Amino acid sequence: MRAPVTKILLGFVLALVVTMCAPLASAQTAPAAFGPSAQSQAAPPAFSGPAPHAAPLQAKGPFGSLLTWIAQTQQTMQRKLAATVKDLKSGNALVAGFWLAWGSFVYGIVHAAGPGHGKAIISSYVLANEETVRRGILISFLAAAVQGLMAVALVGVLVIAINGTGFQVNAWVAHLETASYALVFVVGFLLLVSALRRLWRRWTAAGSGHSYDAHAHAHAHAHAHAHAHHHHDHRHEDCEACGHIVDVRDIAGPMSWKKVLAVVFAVGIRPCSGAVLVLIFALAQGLFWAGVAATFAMAFGTAITVSVLATLALGSRQLALAADGQNASWVEAVWTVCAIGGALLVMTIGLLLFLTSLGPARPF
Amino acid sequence: MPNWSLNGPQIVLIIALIGSLASGLPKGADAHPHVWATVRSEVVFGPENKITGIKQAWTFDEFYSAMAVQGLDANGDGVYTKEELEELAKVNVDSLQEFDYFTFVREAGDESFLPLKGPEDYWVEYGDTVLTLHFTLPLKTPIDPGAKGVTIDVYDPSFFVAFGFAEKNPVTVGGMAPGCTAKVDAPDAESAEAAKALSEAFFSQLGANSNYGSQFAQTALVKCEPR
Numbered sequence: 001m002r003a004p005v006t007k008i009l010l011g012f013v014l015a016l017v018v019t020m021c022a023p024l025a026s027a028q029t030a031p032a033a034f035g036p037s038a039q040s041q042a043a044p045p046a047f048s049g050p051a052p053h054a055a056p057l058q059a060k061g062p063f064g065s066l067l068t069w070i071a072q073t074q075q076t077m078q079r080k081l082a083a084t085v086k087d088l089k090s091g092n093a094l095v096a097g098f099w100l101a102w103g104s105f106v107y108g109i110v111h112a113a114g115p116g117h118g119k120a121i122i123s124s125y126v127l128a129n130e131e132t133v134r135r136g137i138l139i140s141f142l143a144a145a146v147q148g149l150m151a152v153a154l155v156g157v158l159v160i161a162i163n164g165t166g167f168q169v170n171a172w173v174a175h176l177e178t179a180s181y182a183l184v185f186v187v188g189f190l191l192l193v194s195a196l197r198r199l200w201r202r203w204t205a206a207g208s209g210h211s212y213d214a215h216a217h218a219h220a221h222a223h224a225h226a227h228a229h230h231h232h233d234h235r236h237e238d239c240e241a242c243g244h245i246v247d248v249r250d251i252a253g254p255m256s257w258k259k260v261l262a263v264v265f266a267v268g269i270r271p272c273s274g275a276v277l278v279l280i281f282a283l284a285q286g287l288f289w290a291g292v293a294a295t296f297a298m299a300f301g302t303a304i305t306v307s308v309l310a311t312l313a314l315g316s317r318q319l320a321l322a323a324d325g326q327n328a329s330w331v332e333a334v335w336t337v338c339a340i341g342g343a344l345l346v347m348t349i350g351l352l353l354f355l356t357s358l359g360p361a362r363p364f
Numbered sequence: 365m366p367n368w369s370l371n372g373p374q375i376v377l378i379i380a381l382i383g384s385l386a387s388g389l390p391k392g393a394d395a396h397p398h399v400w401a402t403v404r405s406e407v408v409f410g411p412e413n414k415i416t417g418i419k420q421a422w423t424f425d426e427f428y429s430a431m432a433v434q435g436l437d438a439n440g441d442g443v444y445t446k447e448e449l450e451e452l453a454k455v456n457v458d459s460l461q462e463f464d465y466f467t468f469v470r471e472a473g474d475e476s477f478l479p480l481k482g483p484e485d486y487w488v489e490y491g492d493t494v495l496t497l498h499f500t501l502p503l504k505t506p507i508d509p510g511a512k513g514v515t516i517d518v519y520d521p522s523f524f525v526a527f528g529f530a531e532k533n534p535v536t537v538g539g540m541a542p543g544c545t546a547k548v549d550a551p552d553a554e555s556a557e558a559a560k561a562l563s564e565a566f567f568s569q570l571g572a573n574s575n576y577g578s579q580f581a582q583t584a585l586v587k588c589e590p591r
Contacts, residue, residue, distance in 0.1 A: 047406070054402040054528045054530060055534065056528070074397065075526065163435055164434075166432045166436070168435070277430070280431045283430075360459065364399045364456070
């Protein structure tokens with residue numbers, strides 16, 4: 001069972017590497033597609049005239065070069081996106097359209113590599129629940145899709161329908177963020193309550209002389225392999241194996257669409273602020289459809305990054321379980337730590353972000 | 365009761381698992397930039413080679429610029445006049461107060477920042493798809509930088525806004541200041557101060573008052589030769 005998981009993981013890492021490297025190569029071979037940035041004009045002697053060209057960002061500290069690289073990559077990509085949207089009007093629309101989709105996709109991957117976008121929340125959530133890799137990826141993609149839809153809906157209503165100002169858009173993004181973080185906290189709290197309730201039930205059952213302990217050692221091995229593919233179409237032979245033993249799914253709670261949609265909605269109602277910016281810029285250039293296309297290409301990119309991280313979280317849990325898969329109490333301990341720790345993390349993240357979002361309004 | 369005793373490797377694994385969970389914690393509010401600003405600063409000198417204030421011109425990226433001016437072209441002529449953008453300028457500088465104008469002035473080597481007065485002469489201009497915010501920050505008490513110097517850091521601690529100096533003329537000396545120079549102080553990755561900034565940044569990442577952005581601080585150093 002671990003083989004397909006490894007393959008999926010490897011596939012994602014490969015896809016990530018390829019997509020990150022490709023634009024670097026293509027940017028050199030196809031400079032016409034992106035064109036020079038509008039900001040790359042000579043600086044004026046004083047504070048007047050055309051826009052200044054920024055010097056490359058530099059970060060200090062031991063990780064300075066890495067941080068510098070991440071920040072510069074994001075900046076370069078954002079400028080290329082802007083230039084590409086403009087190219088749609090003046091240049092070859094087909095070529096520019098392709099680059100816009102590709103550029104947005106890669107931008108989404110890199111952009112999501114920084115904190116935010118529900119990565120930590122989704123990773124913790126799948127860790128706390130008995131989610132398969134497939135479920136983790138599904139949740140990541142659904143959340144990204146909802147974020148993209150929210151961005152399009154927000155800009156569509158506020159900007160196109162009522163010609164609102166940037167202030168109004170900003171304020172709405174801020175409200176939705178606050179609501180999203182509050183919901184994340186609630187989801188985490190519910191996860192914790194259900195994990196603790198299940199744990200309590202198991203402990204009291206164990207205390208009343210339930211005999212699963214005797215069976216545990218015989219079947220623990222089969223069980224450790226079974227978690228990786230628990231879902232609705234759970235195969236019968238696995239159940240036979242795990243039916244008698246420590247049923248760790250009791251700790252995590254069963255998988256349900258209600259729970260999945262709760263976390264997707266909690267994370268997703270906050271529109272991706274990067275997408276909102278691209279949409280408004282595209283709209284200002286008279287190319288709203290290009291912004292919509294870019295938004296979904298970007299959401300696809302962020303979904304991939306989040307999926308990889310959620311998969312990594314599940315992989316590390318799998319690794320921990322495999323460390324002593326024969327030992328039922330080890331398996332149970334890992335599951336308990338994941339279920340309660342993951343729920344606590346979701347709560348903490350939600351709370352911290354919620355409190356932060358109540359802070360003073362951002363000037364920009 | 366299940367047997368809960370754990371052996372060494374198991375404990376190590378649990379710790380590793382918790383560690384990998386913790387690494388997923390949010391790094392401050394938004395530790396990746398959503399707005400990019402290109403900074404040009406003019407150090408304004410008054411009499412006796414004393415710095416009286418900092419004149420800032422921040423040019424924003426095209427995406428943020430489009431967002432900021434959205435809906436502000438009141439007469440719909442496609443031109444954003446200074447009047448049409450007056451409210452935007454006011455909102456910007458008003459809300460900047462909460463963030464200390466992202467401008468941190470101190471005597472070189474000092475810990476504490478020199479107090480600034482509220483911004484004067486502020487306005488925004490929009491042209492060629494980019495927006496530039498202009499404002500002047502007067503120092504409460506003018507200061508002679510002397511040979512030791514005064515440093516001016518421009519950064520957003522939460523790194524929501526990524527400030528970077530302009531490639532050409534990032535910092536200039538304004539007014540009559542013979543013997544005074546202003547230049548960008550390039551970050552020194554090896555410096556003790558940089559290491560300290562990083563460790564501070566690391567520990568403050570978890571809270572609301574993230575200082576992640578200080579690693580990207582753009583520092584200008586102003587010095588005057590003794591007269």
